[in-house]
Amino acid sequence: MLVEFILTQKVVLGVSACNMGCPVRYNRKGWDRIKTLKREEGDFKWHPVCPEVMMGLGVPRDPIKLVGGNGFDVWEGKAKVISKKGEDVTEALKEASLSIVKLFKKVGATGFVFMEGSPTCGVYRTSLKNKRLGNPPGVLGALLLKEGFFLIPALDIESPLKWWDWRRRLHAFAWLNKQNISKKQDLYNTWYTLKFLCQEIDAKKAGELGKELGNLPNMYDASYVETFKRRVGDILREPSAPARIKEKLWKSYVYHKRKLGEEIEEINPPTTERSITKIAEELNLMERKAFEKGEFFSSAPILYRSSQRVSKMLEK
Ligand code: SF4
Numbered sequence: 001m002l003v004e005f006i007l008t009q010k011v012v013l014g015v016s017a018c019n020m021g022c023p024v025r026y027n028r029k030g031w032d033r034i035k036t037l038k039r040e041e042g043d044f045k046w047h048p049v050c051p052e053v054m055m056g057l058g059v060p061r062d063p064i065k066l067v068g069g070n071g072f073d074v075w076e077g078k079a080k081v082i083s084k085k086g087e088d089v090t091e092a093l094k095e096a097s098l099s100i101v102k103l104f105k106k107v108g109a110t111g112f113v114f115m116e117g118s119p120t121c122g123v124y125r126t127s128l129k130n131k132r133l134g135n136p137p138g139v140l141g142a143l144l145l146k147e148g149f150f151l152i153p154a155l156d157i158e159s160p161l162k163w164w165d166w167r168r169r170l171h172a173f174a175w176l177n178k179q180n181i182s183k184k185q186d187l188y189n190t191w192y193t194l195k196f197l198c199q200e201i202d203a204k205k206a207g208e209l210g211k212e213l214g215n216l217p218n219m220y221d222a223s224y225v226e227t228f229k230r231r232v233g234d235i236l237r238e239p240s241a242p243a244r245i246k247e248k249l250w251k252s253y254v255y256h257k258r259k260l261g262e263e264i265e266e267i268n269p270p271t272t273e274r275s276i277t278k279i280a281e282e283l284n285l286m287e288r289k290a291f292e293k294g295e296f297f298s299s300a301p302i303l304y305r306s307s308q309r310v311s312k313m314l315e316k
């Protein structure tokens with residue numbers, strides 16, 4: 001079994017508290033999107049936070065908004081955060097955001113599941129019901145982006161295919177950050193593990209990085225390891241596309257069938273029309289079958305499995 005590609009420690013994630021069942025929005029609303037994960041929820045360690053409550057605003061409260069720019073502009077002193085009554089709450093929100101980042105670093109958080117459209121927690125440009133949301137990133141979102149966290153839109157948890165894509169990239173990202181790279185061969189091995197996934201996400205960036213590694217001198221600067229990790233991490237933070245995911249699934253299945261002679265009739269070629277939910281089921285099945293056979297599934301190269309489950313597998 002490819003034990004070196006298995007995370008046995010749960011990935012630690014921060015989450016906007018209003019998406020983990022806490023009614024902490026300005027209007028006392030909240031949702032539990034995490035519970036959509038069902039049993040899988042237990043594969044992660046969660047840290048719910050609400051920066052607006054932590055900055056001293058209660059529930060219910062006046063909504064706040066960004067004035068003069070986005071969260072990056074706030075950190076550069078070019079924009080402000082103003083309450084509905086016109087009160088300037090910029091400094092209090094910056095302070096709360098800094099303390100959250102400090103907490104996330106202390107608990108070893110890899111990523112953050114954020115509420116879209118929030119002037120505080122929002123990160124990427126997202127739209128809901130065809131309506132553009134906010135002016136992202138928000139104040140905490142900008143700080144987390146700058147600090148290199150892996151950032152997941154909470155709504156995507158409710159889509160089986162999008163979540164499968166976020167989860168596999170998150171695990172690859174967490175594994176990459178843990179790699180102790182001290183020599184050129186370690187760099188190559190790390191790249192070889194993640195390159196198929198990176199190629200699927202962004203063939204151009206992956207191609208450039210592959211070429212650069214091929215031309216790396218033997219005496220490369222030690223700081224290159226950090227640059228390499230940051231560049232691979234940046235690729236892993238980008239979502240893939242359903243068409244590419246389907247194609248890779250089929251290629252992996254064909255490889256699996258040829259190598260092990262195992263047919264999995266539930267897996268379909270990319271041309272077969274099927275729902276997003278069905279594709280996600282096929283991906284999870286392929287992931288499981290490859291794991292059981294100790295095979296490398298290049299679309300999802302890094303998996304989480306509890307240490308008990310890995311020990312049981314090793315006993316067989
Ligand atoms: S989006 Fe962030 S700041 Fe707003 S209620 Fe949710 S957790 Fe609190």
